[in-house]
Amino acid sequence: MKLPTTHALKPYPELKDSGVEWFDNVPGHWDVTSLRRRLRAYDGIKIGPFGSQLKLDQMSNSGYKVYGQANVISNDFLCGTKFISQEKFDELAACEVLPGDLLVTMMGTSGRCAGVPSGAAAGIMDSHLLRLRLDDTICPKFAVLLIDESPYIKQQITVSGKGSIMHGLNSGMIKALIVVIPPLPEQAAIVRFLDRADRRIQRYIRAKQKLIVLLDEQKQAIIHQAVTGKIDVRTGQPFPAYRDSGVRWLGEVPMHWAVKRLKFLAYIPSSLVDPRLEEHRHKVLIAPNHIAPRLGKITDFETAEAQGADSGKHEVTAGDVVYSKIRPNLRKAAISPVDGICSADIYPIRVRKDEINPSFFLQLLLSNNVTRYTVECSMRVAMPKINREALGDCWLLYPTLADQTTILEWINFETARSDVAIQGAEREIDLLHEYRTRLISDVVTGKLDVREAAAELPEEDVHRDTEKSADEYAIETDVTV
Numbered sequence: 001m002k003l004p005t006t007h008a009l010k011p012y013p014e015l016k017d018s019g020v021e022w023f024d025n026v027p028g029h030w031d032v033t034s035l036r037r038r039l040r041a042y043d044g045i046k047i048g049p050f051g052s053q054l055k056l057d058q059m060s061n062s063g064y065k066v067y068g069q070a071n072v073i074s075n076d077f078l079c080g081t082k083f084i085s086q087e088k089f090d091e092l093a094a095c096e097v098l099p100g101d102l103l104v105t106m107m108g109t110s111g112r113c114a115g116v117p118s119g120a121a122a123g124i125m126d127s128h129l130l131r132l133r134l135d136d137t138i139c140p141k142f143a144v145l146l147i148d149e150s151p152y153i154k155q156q157i158t159v160s161g162k163g164s165i166m167h168g169l170n171s172g173m174i175k176a177l178i179v180v181i182p183p184l185p186e187q188a189a190i191v192r193f194l195d196r197a198d199r200r201i202q203r204y205i206r207a208k209q210k211l212i213v214l215l216d217e218q219k220q221a222i223i224h225q226a227v228t229g230k231i232d233v234r235t236g237q238p239f240p241a242y243r244d245s246g247v248r249w250l251g252e253v254p255m256h257w258a259v260k261r262l263k264f265l266a267y268i269p270s271s272l273v274d275p276r277l278e279e280h281r282h283k284v285l286i287a288p289n290h291i292a293p294r295l296g297k298i299t300d301f302e303t304a305e306a307q308g309a310d311s312g313k314h315e316v317t318a319g320d321v322v323y324s325k326i327r328p329n330l331r332k333a334a335i336s337p338v339d340g341i342c343s344a345d346i347y348p349i350r351v352r353k354d355e356i357n358p359s360f361f362l363q364l365l366l367s368n369n370v371t372r373y374t375v376e377c378s379m380r381v382a383m384p385k386i387n388r389e390a391l392g393d394c395w396l397l398y399p400t401l402a403d404q405t406t407i408l409e410w411i412n413f414e415t416a417r418s419d420v421a422i423q424g425a426e427r428e429i430d431l432l433h434e435y436r437t438r439l440i441s442d443v444v445t446g447k448l449d450v451r452e453a454a455a456e457l458p459e460e461d462v463h464r465d466t467e468k469s470a471d472e473y474a475i476e477t478d479v480t481v
Contacts, residue, residue, distance in 0.1 A: 008371075009448040012199040020178055023152055023337060029481045030182045040133045041191050043131035045171050047106070049095050051190075064089040065123030067097055069105045072114040072129065077121075084124070095124040095131070100140055102132040102432055104147065106169045112156035113147035115140050130174060142187040145194065146179055149440045151415070153177060180446060189454035190443055201436050208425045208432075209358040213426070215426045216294060220368075226407050227363045229254040233410035247373055247395045257399045263392030263411035265459075266321075266351040266361065270388065272312030275304035275341060284307055284340035284421075286316065288324040288428040289348075291332040294360050304341060313341040314348045321349040321362050333365045347388065360404040363411070 014028035026032060039045055048054075058314045059066060063083040071077050084092070095301035097103065097116055105112040106164065107128050125131055134143055147153055148411070160173040182210045232239050232254075241255040253259060273280055285304040292299050304313070316322060326345045335358055342348055351361045364370055379391040442448045 001309065003101040009450060009453060010267055012449050015446075016227065018180065021300065022155065023178070024447075025178070026180050027449075030446055032178065032180050033178040034175065035132075038134055038138045038179065038181065038481050039175070040135050041069075042089055044133050044135075045093060045175060046131045047171055048127040048129045048131075051127050053092065054088075054124075054126060056090055059084055065121045066126050067103065067116075067123055067129065068126045068425055069107070069109065069112075069128050072103050072105050073109055074110050075114045077114075077117055082126075083295045088163055089124065094112070097123055097125050099131075101424075102134070102140060102143055104130045104132065104146070104169070104174060106130050111147070111154065112170045113144050115144045130169070130171060132174070137184065138181060139184060139187040139191060141144070141191045142181075142202055143194075145191070145440060145444050147177075149437070150444045151441050152445060152463065153179070167238070182446070185226050186451060189451050191453040193450040193456065194440055194443060197439060200435065201432055205432050208429050210255050210258045210424050213420050213423050215418045219422075220294065220366075220389055222304065222414050222418075223363055223366075223411055224368050226411055227360065227367055227397075228369055229257055229399070233407050245395070246398065250395060250397055253397050254399070255300050257397055259395055259397050261392065262394045262396055265356050265396060265398075266349045268347050268349050268388050268392060269314055271314075272344065273341060275309035280313070280341055281309075283307040284338050286312065286322055286336060286340060286346060288326055288332055288343060288345050291324060291334050292334055293330045294366060296334050296366055298336070302339075307311060312344055314344065314346065316340050316342045316348045317390050319358060321351065321358055321365065323365055323391075324349045325391070327384050328371060328386050329384075331366050331371055333362055345385075347391065355401070357401060357404045357408065359408055360398065361396075363408075370396070372392060 012027040015025040016028045017034050018024065018026045019031065023032075047210070052064070059082045061081065061083060066082040066084060067077065067079065068080060068082070071080060087095075097120070099116050099118045101116045101118055103114055103125060105128065123277040132143070134140060156177050157169065157173070160169065160176070181187070226233050227251075229239065229242075231237060242252040243255050245253040245259050250259065275281055275283075275285065281304045283304055284301050285307055286298060286301070287307070290298055290300045290302075291358050295458060316339065318339050320334055320336050322334055322336050322342050324346050327465065336342075336406060337349070350359075352359050373384045373394050374391065375384075376385040378386045399407070443450055
């Protein structure tokens with residue numbers, strides 16, 4: 001599969017000074033103006049209802065949809081379960097959302113933009129969104145690309161949003177944005193070119209993501225066989241003798257392996273500390289979203305102060321196993337490399353190192369057997385989570401410390417090629433995202449002229465192009481960038 005190449009694209013023949021200090025030259029026939037001048041005169045911009053106008057207890061499970069930031073950030077106008085009655089909708093009619101409107105996020109992840117698609121359910125926006133309606137000199141899809149993707153808009157939004165406790169925008173900031181606009185036919189050409197390029201890039205990314213899933217499943221199968229005693233890693237064959245474990249979900253186990261409840265192999269602290277105190281607020285804070293599912297790795301660190309933590313946390317010592325009790329099917333567990341604190345949604349687990357290796361213990365927590373048990377226990381409550389007592393009662397299967405070391409060394413050797421392949425695929429995905437960002441930036445800011453390239457694009461069956469299986473591209477490596 002070939003990605004759209006930029007080699008054939010050329011700069012515009014005539015450029016002019018944009019007149020903006022922080023912006024480069026722009027195509028001579030493009031218009032430099034403020035967004036305010038491209039909004040409809042009577043209803044061009046509108047902020048969502050104040051919090052007092054739309055309270056949670058006024059919402060229901062059916063009626064008119066209430067759109068929020070999640071719809072914009074995910075560009076998914078089907079998600080969401082908040083609705084209001086006909087009476088409330090009539091009261092807030094000025095905040096109605098219609099196909100063709102642009103919605104912009106105002107708080108937190110501010111400055112994200114999405115266009116409301118045709119067929120979107122009737123509804124209103126909530127207080128965290130701002131609605132734009134453009135005049136007939138600008139194509140909504142082109143405007144979305146500008147606001148959501150172009151670096152010069154992001155720069156203006158970043159500068160405008162500074163100074164508040166929580167990065168936020170208002171209607172004045174949005175109206176003051178400086179935009180560079182080509183003529184309508186050229187906007188259409190840009191949208192067509194980038195839309196086709198984006199579909200191809202996303203298709204290739206999906207193929208790489210599927211490859212990563214397959215490689216990870218292969219890796220997990222290798223680990224499962226070793227840590228559950230299905231094979232003797234020294235011979236690659238089953239052990240000569242097995243016995244009944246007495247535990248339904250463990251089944252038969254190697255004759256010389258021990259079976260013991262987790263609470264007799266590890267300690268799970270229950271006390272909490274205040275992250276706002278001086279001795280804790282500068283410590284690393286580990287939250288569930290910092291732990292990669294299934295991989296046994298912590299991918300990010302932040303201090304308690306940076307995260308704005310204000311509720312009770314557990315203390316963590318370097319070498320502790322941290323395990324997310326929320327949605328255990330995600331298998332979020334890792335070994336903490338530092339002293340710090342962790343979310344109350346995470347259990348810090350201190351293993352008895354005289355009986356079990358922390359790294360082997362981590363592989364047990366990530367195994368299919370333990371995951372089946374924790375998921376079954378978590379389904380007994382409204383919010384899927386495994387409580388401390390149930391986790392402590394989990395049966396674990398393990399050999400001697402010497403054999404645990406042998407198994408861990410074997411796992412590292414056998415999964416090394418999968419790890420290299422996964423890292424390669426992840427790097428390719430990162431490069432594709434970088435390429436997409438650069439391509440969009442160069443096109444919407446007038447650095448590259450796509451008019452001829454867009455005119456030469458073949459007519460496509462868009463539905464077929466979008467739905468085509470990633471399997472068809474998994475083995476294609478002819479990527480032109």
